[in-house]
Amino acid sequence: MTDDRRGLALGLHLGVLALLGALQLVLPPFHHGMVARVMVLAAYAVGYNVLLGYTGLMSLGHAMFFAAGMYGTGLTIQHWGFGAGAGFLAGIVAGLAVAAAVGLVTLRTAGPAFLIVTMMLAQAFNLATLYFNDVTGGDQGFILSGLGLDLFGVRLAFADPAVKYNAALVVFAACLLLSFWLTGSPAGRVLLALKENEERTRLLGYNTVRCRLFAVVVSGLLSAVAGSTYTLLFSYVGSTFGGILYSIYPLLWTLLGGAGTTLGPLVGTLVMTYFVDVASAITTGYLIVVGAALIVMVLWAPAGIVGGIRVRWAPWLP
Amino acid sequence: MGALVLALTALGLSLxxxxxRIVNVAHGEFFMLGAIVAWYVSTLTGSFLLALLVAPVAVAGVAVLADRFVLRRIGYEPESTIVATIGLLYILQQTVLTTYGPYARPVEAPVYFRVDFPWFGYSGYKLVVAGVAAVLLLVTWMALSRTTLGLQMRATQQDREMAQAFAVPVGRVYTVVFGVGAGLAAAAGALIVPVQQAHYxxxxxALLMSFVVVILGxxxxxxxxLVAAFVVGLSDGAISVLFSPTLAKIVATLLVALVLAVRGRGLFGEELA
Amino acid sequence: MTPLLETRALSKRFGGLEAVSAVDFSLDRGEVRALIGPNGAGKTTLVSLISGRLGPTSGRVLFAGRDITGLGPWDRANLGIVYTFQITSIYRSLSVFDNVALAAQRRRLRRLADWVALDRAAVAADVEAALDTAGLGGLRDQQAGALAYGHQRALEVAMAMALKPELLILDEPTQGLAPEDIEALCRLVRDLARVATVLLIEHNMEVVLELASRVTVMDAGRIIAEGTPREIEAHPEVQRAYLGR
Structure with a gap:
């Protein structure tokens, strides 16, 4: 891609972030809280997209990375009295450890085998959090309270909606810009190459085993960052977030927004979260919209929203 | 889940x-749907035998529709198919939730007797379940090895292009296989209702345990x-009784993940029957 | 002088078939060597063993005197052994520029830190140079999959050039090309031969005679003859096994 188009794309990303920042001034309280949640979950989808969109690996077990961040943060705060900052770091370390282990175990698998192995590993992880329910709180989970950060002598309490919103924005912005940087970097180019033709990439001199491991770790890391942030901002830890639904959500968000586009995960998460919210007011079986969306996309919109825009109007979108 | 019922469910997935050559993530929902249909039919008509007959046929019908209107249209492309069957999973599950409700409801066992051995007793219905499952397995095996359709299935499995060249109607074979696979799961689901209750x-x-069996076997x-279903069914039972059902599931899923991770790409490689 | 490449008793078995059997092969720096033989003679298997796409059943591969039998294909590529595929193997969904950049950036990614601070301008310059040499100068922003077949082959060679190979292995580069494209490709290979040693699998005898300084003939997994193109043409066993005269 030429440099001026890259600049245009960067401008667009910064514009989207600025828009998200400005929105908090006009949103009514309910939507203010919704968008804060969407940004954290979108960070999760950005992590998922690194693997699906840019490396071509479809996982059905990402909830274990999200949950690793969540438990890494929640448990250390709950049981060891960590502060928010230390708890955040602990979540990242836990996410890195789980991602590295999963990356190593799945090195030799591809396609459906990768999908099933990640699903099984995530299931084992989720069951383990239920099994050790005296530590994790199992299904019920546990609630944290009084979380916040002291920044330059100012106490920022995460319970305060404005703090919550801006913390979510900062984390999302970091994940989005990292993924944007990755798409223009030599590593991103190699991941795309890996997605299209692994053997060719090997013969160009790339250790594809290490590249794949890198992709799994980065993807798992971003997911864990999202999980940890979710715990801090919404003060809750529970095994639901490690269940199969939370592995399917990022897949859905990413596909809906457009796999392999940097802005797709945000768009997909935003649209789907609102869909699910509206549906849940109408019926108990509101997850039917998840199923319907998946099938509609597979049949009529495989490129997703941003992907479709890229194909039709804006080929320069990263 | 009894070993034979597990074998029946897993056989459907394996077919x-x-x-x-597709991963059907909705397979467990066919099992569930079989149980729900069996509950409706036996509650409405009072005949469990009728329920046992209707459930597999009705569920196979649902599967055939899904194959025609979704899977065939995306050309069975592996990743799209996975996404589509995840979609199907939620559509079936949530439809049952809104119509049948969030309840766990049993059906009365059609037979009452206990087989008493000197050291333990055994409910008669469980033996009936095992018997019916064994018969169904046998019938499937016969159908696969003795009929033209079975031959066509095996030919398609070996080499799709070659089968097509030999005038095997691959499209129809796919539809039938998807229907039969769902029907087997539904039969298993229907059989289990009197023991386990129907729940959305x-x-x-069922899906996870079928994956475990299919991958190990x-x-x-x-x-x-069959062998894997027995090993998994019995060890699952043993660990569940001695330690906890959750631990048994953890062991099974981890084991399967490791087996698959080591075997790597050889997921689609073995022969039929 | 140590040969650039040497194989010692190199063998590869596929089940019951010995595709390459105890081959001793050696290649000097600066040569353009053609490897010929009937289909199934083991030519592609031999070069796959050299490039590391396949691991041998037994035997060793030496590159510039160093035993590289245990090295992965990526390590061999980084040593300068570059393989271009028989079947066009470009990244169809990426741009022409990105295809070549994947090759060009590799040499500049030696240390971990290079991945973060890559000299983009230098990579771009390398890419432009390779594209110009391959006659693809105006096509850098095209999607590779949309190129005409002849241009796709040229792109494949441009990727190889951008890797700055010591040893360039070309697996049937002229296959399926129109006569005028074959001529262009021959010119390209001659240019390349000034800076790299070339090992060429080729069926087109005219191309072999025009390019090769020496020719090696394989049949049934073994080397049956080796010599200058003229000697090979006259070799009775070669005529029987391969040229069909």
Whole structure:
């Protein structure tokens, strides 16, 4: 891609972030809280997209990375009295450890085998959090309270909606810009190459085993960052977030927004979260919209929203 | 889940895996749907036998529709198919939730007797379940090895292009296999209702355990599926009783993940029957 | 002088078939060597063993005197052994520029830190140079999959050039090309031969005679003859096994 188009794309990303920042001034309280949640979950989808969109690996077990961040943060705060900052770091370390282990175990698998192995590993992880329910709180989970950060002598309490919103924005912005940087970097180019033709990439001199491991770790890391942030901002830890639904959500968000586009995960998460919210007011079986969306996309919109825009109007979108 | 019922469910998954080379994530929901349909039919008509007959046929019908209107249209492309079957999973599960409700409801066992051995007793219905499951397995095996359709399935599994060249109607074979696979799961689900109750979330466990069996037993191998179902069914039971059901599931899923991770790409490689 | 490449008793078995059997092969720096033989003679298997796409059943591969039998294909590529595929193997969904950049950036990514601070301008310059040499100068922003077949082959060679190979292995580069494209490709290979040693699998005898300084003939997994193109043409066993005269 030429440099001026890259600049245009960067401008667009910064514009989207600025828009998200400005929105908090006009949103009514309910939507203010919704968008804060969407940004954290979108960070999760950005992590998922690194693997699906840019490396071509479809996982059905990402909830274990999200949950690793969540438990890494929640448990250390709950049981060891960590502060928010230390708890955040602990979540990242836990996410890195789980991602590295999963990356190593799945090195030799591809396609459906990768999908099933990640699903099984995530299931084992989720069951383990239920099994050790005296530590994790199992299904019920546990609630944290009084979380916040002291920044330059100012106490920022995460319970305060404005703090919550801006913390979510900062984390999302970091994940989005990292993924944007990755798409223009030599590593991103190699991941795309890996997605299209692994053997060719090997013969160009790339250790594809290490590249794949890198992709799994980065993807798992971003997911864990999202999980940890979710715990801090919404003060809750529970095994639901490690269940199969939370592995399917990022897949859905990413596909809906457009796999392999940097802005797709945000768009997909935003649209789907609102869909699910509206549906849940109408019926108990509101997850039917998840199923319907998946099938509609597979049949009529495989490129997703941003992907479709890229194909039709804006080929320069990263 | 009894070993034979597990074998029946897993065989359905294995057939679809083996012949169509697709991962059907909605397989557990066919099992669940079988149980729900059996509950409706036996509650409305009072005949469990009728329920046992209707459930597999009705569920196979649903599967055929899904194949025609979704899977065929995306050309069975592996990743799209996975996404589509995840979609199907939620559509079936949530439809049952809104119509049948979030309840766990049993059906009365059609037979009452206990077989008493000197050291333990055994409910008669469980023996009936095992018997029916064994018969169904045998019938499937016969159909695969003795009929033209079975031959066509095996040919398609071996080499799709070659089968097409020999005038095997691959499209129809796919539809039939998807229907039969779902029907087997539904039969298993219907059989289990008197023992386990029907509930809209019962599909996930069935799906995971079927994956475990199919992967340990080797894809598309009937004998392997049977052996693995017994090993998994019995050890699952033993660990559940001695330690906890959760631990048993953790062990099974981890084991399967490791087996698959080591075997790597050889997921689609074994022979049928 | 140590040969650039040497194989010692190199063998590869596929089940019951010995595709390459105890081959001792050696290649000097600066040569353009053609490897010929009937289909199934083991030519592609031999070069796959050299490039590391396949691991041998037994035997060793030496590159510039160093035993590289245990090295992965990526390590061999980084040593300068570059393989271009028989079947066009470009990244169809990426741009022409990105295809070549994947090759060009590799040499500049030696240390971990290079991945973060890559000299983009230098990579771009390398890419432009390779594209110009391959006659693809105006096509850098095209999607590779949309190129005409002849241009796709040229792109494949441009990727190889951008890797700055010591040893360039070309697996049937002229296959399926129109006569005028074959001529262009021959010119390209001659240019390349000034800076790299070339090992060429080729069926087109005219191309072999025009390019090769020496020719090696394989049949049934073994080397049956080796010599200058003229000697090979006259070799009775070669005529029987391969040229069909």
């Amino acid at each position: 679809v895996f083996g012949v169509m 979330l019962m599909g996930l466990d 080797g894809l598309g191998s009937l004998r392997g599926t």
